[in-house]
Amino acid sequence: MTDDDRRRELIAALTAADAVRFGEFELSHGGTSDYYVDKYLFETDPDALTLVAEAFADRLAAANAKLAGVALGAVPLVAVTAAELGRPYVIARKQAKEYGTGNRIEGRLDEGEEVVVIEDIATTGQSAVDAVEALREAGATVNRVLVVVDREEGAEALLADHDVELESLLTATELLAERDEGAE
Numbered sequence: 001m002t003d004d005d006r007r008r009e010l011i012a013a014l015t016a017a018d019a020v021r022f023g024e025f026e027l028s029h030g031g032t033s034d035y036y037v038d039k040y041l042f043e044t045d046p047d048a049l050t051l052v053a054e055a056f057a058d059r060l061a062a063a064n065a066k067l068a069g070v071a072l073g074a075v076p077l078v079a080v081t082a083a084e085l086g087r088p089y090v091i092a093r094k095q096a097k098e099y100g101t102g103n104r105i106e107g108r109l110d111e112g113e114e115v116v117v118i119e120d121i122a123t124t125g126q127s128a129v130d131a132v133e134a135l136r137e138a139g140a141t142v143n144r145v146l147v148v149v150d151r152e153e154g155a156e157a158l159l160a161d162h163d164v165e166l167e168s169l170l171t172a173t174e175l176l177a178e179r180d181e182g183a184e
C-alpha cells in the first residue's frame with residue numbers, strides 16, 4: 001500500500017468514526033478553531049484505532065526505542081501500538097500523581113533509555129513538549145514525537161526548538177482537503 005493510500009484509508013476511518021467535527025471549538029492552549037478532531041471518537045473505534053496503531057508500528061519498527069504516550073488521549077494509542085510491536089511503554093502524565101508513587105512518568109523507564117513520544121493531536125505542540133521535558137527529567141533520551149494529526153499551528157517549530165522532530169500520520173491540510181476544495 002502506498003503512503004497516499006494509507007493516508008486516504010486513515011482519513012476515511014476518522015471520518016467514519018465521526019471524529020472530524022466542524023463548528024466553533026475552544027482549544028486546550030487557547031484560541032478557537034472552526035474544526036476539531038475528537039480523538040476519543042477515533043480512539044474508541046476499533047477500525048480507526050487499529051489503523052493508527054499499524055501506521056505507528058510501521059514507522060517505529062526500525063527504531064529500537066521505548067514508546068511513551070501522553071495522557072490522557074494518547075494512552076490507548078501507545079498501548080495498542082506497543083502491543084503490536086511487542087514493546088513496553090510508559091505514560092507521561094500531565095502532572096505528577098499527588099499520592100502513592102508521586103510519579104509523573106508511569107511504567108518502567110531506565111536512565112539513558114531512548115524514547116519516542118506518541119501523541120494524538122499536535123496544535124501548539126506544548127503538550128508534547130511538556131511530555132518530552134518530563135521524560136528527559138526522568139532520564140530518557142527523546143528526539144522524536146509521532147502524532148496522528150498535526151494541525152500545522154506551530155508544533156513542528158516549537159518541538160524543533162527543543163531538538164525534537166515532529167512526524168505525523170496526517171496533516172490538517174491532508175485531513176481537510178476535501179472540505180477546503182469544496183469551499184473554493
Ligand SMILES: O=P(O)(O)OC[C@H]1O[C@H](OP(=O)(O)OP(=O)(O)O)[C@H](O)[C@@H]1O
Pocket residue numbers: 028029039070071072073074119120121122123124125126127128155
Ligand atoms: O499541541 P497542543 O496545543 O498542546 O494541543 C494538543 C493537545 O491538546 C489535546 O489534549 P487535551 O488537552 O484535550 O487533553 P486530554 O488528552 O487529557 O484529553 C490534544 O490531545 C493534545 O494533547
Ligand SMILES: O=C(O)c1cc(=O)[nH]c(=O)[nH]1
Pocket residue numbers: 026027028029035036037038039121122123124151
Ligand atoms: O488543540 C486542541 O486542544 C485539540 C485540537 C483538536 O483538533 N483535537 C483535540 O482533541 N484537541
